[in-house]
Amino acid sequence: MKITRRELLISAGSLLAYSQLGSLANAEVNIAAQPGDQEMIASMCKALYPHDRFPMSIYMDVAAGAIKKGNADTGAKISFRAGLDGLKINKFDKMNFKKQTKYLKSIENTPFFGLVRGHTVVALYDHKEVHKIFGYQGASFDKGGYKDGEYNDLSWLPEPRIEEHPDLTAFLDDSSPKKYASLKIKKTF
C-alpha cells in the first residue's frame, strides 16, 4: 500500500508527536506571530474536538503547541503559513460550527490540517485541566493507591462474582484436537 504524505503526517502527528515536543530548531521567520493568530488556531482546535465544558484557555494552550510545531522546520512553516492564511481569509473563527466542520473537511488532506489535528488530539487529551474536567484522577501511588470504596465504588450494578465459574476447568479441558476437528462446517468468509 502506498502511504500518502497526509497519512504519514497523521501517524507522526499523533503518536510520535509526543516525543517530538521540545526538539524544535531556532527559527528566524516565525509563523503565526501576529495578534489574533493563536486565537484563530485555537478556534480550529476547538472545531476539531469540540467540548463545551473546556474553557478557551485550554484550546489556546494547545494552539500554542501547534504553532511551535508549525515553526519546527521550513516545510512545516510554509504549509502552516498557507493553512493559517486560509483560516484568516475565510474568517474561520466567525463561522458557525457546521460551516467550520465543512471547511475543515475541505482542507482535510493538507499537511497543515494533519499537523494541527495530530497535535491537538495528543495535546488536548493530555492536558492536565482536561483531566480534571473529565474527572480523571491519574496517579494515586503517593496516596497509597485507590482505596476500597473508590476503585470499586460503583453501586448501580450488583456485586459480581470474582472467582472463576466451577465449570470453567472442565470447559477448558474439553479441547481435544480430535473432538474439535469433527466440527467441519463451511466457513462464511
Added chain:
Amino acid sequence: MKIDKKEKAVVVIGSGPGGAQVAYQLTKQGIPVVLLEAGRRIMKEEYVNEEWPAFSQMAWLDKRTMSGNARIVKDFNGLPTWLVKAVGGTATHWAGATPRFLDYEWKTKSTYGSVDGATLMDWPIDGKEMKPYYVKAEDAIGSTHRGGRPPLPANNNYKVFAEGAKRNGYKFYATGPYGTNAAPYDGRPASIQDGFNFQGDKNGSKWNPNVSEIPKALATGKLELRTNSQAVQITTDSSGKADGVLYMDTKTKALHRQEAKVICVAGNSIETPRLFLMSASSRFPNGLANSSDQVGRNYMRHLTGSVYATFDKPVNFFRGETMAGFLADEVKHNPKRGFVGGYYLETLALGPSFLGAFLDPGKWGKKFADMMDGYQNMAGMWIVGEDMPQANNRITLGSAKDAFGLPAPNVHFDDHPNDTAMRNHAYEKGEAIYKAVGATQTYRVTPYPHTHNLGSMRMSAKAKDGVVDKWGRCHDVKNLFVSDGSVMTTGAACNPTLTITALAIRQGEYLADQLKKGNV
C-alpha cells in the same frame, strides 16, 4: 559476575520474559550467562505514572516501517508495535493476563483443517507435554486464581463487564488469571489498586522479570547483565556453528564482540528475525538459520480490537488494576460463528491521554469528542483472539536505516478474512455486554500498535517448514536457540506471555541438561 569477552560463554540476547527466564534457569543451575539487553535498567522508583512520559521512558522507538492492508499500517506507520526497550522487556508494560493454550490450539492444522491463505501448522509439542511447564510458569508469575492464589477484587470496570456478561448468559467471567498479586507472593506486595500497571507498576505487585528473574539470577552470582548492549550480528565458525555476538553500546555506539558457545535469542518477534537476517554471510546467504526461507514469516499479532461504552452514570474505570476482568465463553472453536478459532474478552482501562490517541486514530469531530466527553462514565474491554498465520505477514530488512545505520525492519501485515470475521463477531458481543447494562454509546476500536508479537521464527517438526525445533533450537545451527514468542507456530486465542514463560522454562531446563552432558 564478570565474564570475559574472550571466554566462550552462554549468551542470552534480550531480557524480557523469554530471555530473562532462560538466563535464570541456567544460572540457577550454576551455569554462567552473559545477558545482553539493548535497553537500560529502570528501577520502580523511576517509573512515571503518566501515560505519554512513561511511554517515552521505555518504548522501543527505533525506526521501523510498515506495509500491508491492516488499518494499523495507515494509523501508526512509524510505530507498528508497542514494545519496551529496557530490562524486563515488554513485560514492564504488560497487563498480566495469563490464560493457557487449549489442547487443540497446539494442533490447529489438524483441528481447523486448511484455511485459504493461512499457513496453519501443528506445533511439534502438545498440551500434555506443556502442562507441567504451565504450572511452573503460573507459579513463577504468581497468576491469581491458580496454585491457591486468591483472585483480585472487582473494580468498577469489572462490575460493568461482569454484569453485562451475566445478562448475556455468559458464565466464564472472573477477575483473572492475572500476573499481579492479590495477596503478597514471592517477596512482592499485594496490589494497592493504584492504576498505572502499564507504566511499570511502582508498587512492584505486578510480575515482570525486572522484579523477579533478573534479581534472582543476579543473586546466584552467575549472571552478567550487560545493559545498553544491542546485539547486531551473530557470527559463525567454519563448521557453521554460532561462535560470537557483535553488539553495540547504544550510548557510545562502540562495537564489541562476545565469544559464545551457545546463544539464545529473545529480542521479540521483530528484533529476533531482524538479527538473524542481519547475520547473513557467505555460508548463510539468506540470513542465519534460514535455509527454509521461514525467518521473518508468519508474523502474528493476535486478533485484537476494543469496545468502549459510555453510560449515564459514573464508572471511573481508570481506578485500580488496568485489566483484571476476563471472559472465556467465546474462546472455543465453533465454525458456526463463521470463522475458525476463538477469542477472549478482557477489561481494559486507558487514561484520557492514550484514549485520545487510540479511540479512533485520525478521527475528529463531534461524535469523537462526545465519546471522549463521557470519560468518567466509560467502561472498556479488549479483544484477544487467534489470528491466522500468513506467509507474507513478514519481517524483512527494509531500505530505510535506523539511527545506527542498521537496516530498519519492515513489518508487513495484511488482515486475513478470518481475522476480520472474528473481530466483527467480538465487536458485536462486546457491545451486547455493554448494552445489557444500559450503554448510551458504544465504540468499536481498531487494533492498537501490536502488543502481542508472535511467529516469525516458527517452531516445526521438519527443518523445511520452520526455523526452530521443538526445543527452540535452530534446525540449521545447533548451538543457536530462540527463546521468545517468535517461535510460536500458531498463536492460539490466549495472551502469550504465560506460554512464552512456560516454553522458556522448558528450554532452560533442557539446555542446562545438554550443557552438563556436553551435547552443545
